[in-house]
Amino acid sequence: MTKSDLSTRIAAVSPKASPAEARVLDWLARHRESALHASAARIAAKAGTSDATVIRTARKLGYEGLDALRTALAEDLRRDLTLTERMAGDVARATAGTPLGVATEALRASLDVIERLNAQEIARVARAINMARRVHVFGIGPSGFVAGYMAAQLVRLGIDARALIRTGLQFADDLVGIGNGDVVLALAYDRPYPEVRALFDQAEAESLFSVLVTSAGTRLPDTRARVTLRVPRGRAEGFGMHAGTLALLEGLLIAVSAADPERTASALDALNAARRAISGGSMEL
Known part of the structure; x- marks a missing residue:
């Protein structure tokens, strides 16, 4: 080795x-x-x-x-610096300049990388999501909130999606809902947590299309994803930031919409109708 x-x-x-x-x-x-x-x-x-x-x-x-x-x-x-050490480094840099400067610098670096991602791979992911029976968006810890956001937005576009955010033995309940024709979209970074391994075990067993969104470092939490999309999460020695990941996911949402605009329009029309039924008035998206 x-x-x-x-x-x-x-x-x-x-x-x-x-x-x-x-x-x-x-x-x-x-x-x-x-x-x-x-x-x-x-x-x-x-x-x-x-x-x-x-x-x-x-x-x-x-x-x-x-x-x-x-x-x-x-x-x-x-x-591997601790979270405290990573935050202390960014705080020191913020003190020397402006607090928002640290975040904007990290986001600019992420956007530069996103703009250089392979357009054919992004289109491939968008097609797979549109064709999926269901999309499972995985994330634990803070990434769980990002996974929930992505799943909710996919549902708005007319795609059956759910967020997988549980850990430990409770994650087994999520795994049993993954089946033939599904797509797995995992937000995971650096360390090979058991939940990540179990997720890709299931994806591999079902021969599913899988996507790993991870950081720009040298380490991968799992090597079996069909497509791996890397985006920086701040400085290598800094605190992990999620703005770059969100920008990438929102770009994917646009690609998914563009791949099937009729379904997107129909789903949004249905959402508007549901909102009108609740509010009794117009709430156009």
């Missing part, structure tokens, strides 16, 4: 891992600080597997053993 950071290796290995190995990978991704000092036996106990599986998983990731894996964990942690 070529030299790469641990998170990238976990994302690459996860789709091919056995269930026991996947539990080890999930535990390592979620508990990197604890894993730094954990023995193979402790990791095995936490992941519900054996010492031998832990060692085998480390080797599958490309490390000679647990010591090499711990070294990679330490390097990953040094590279």
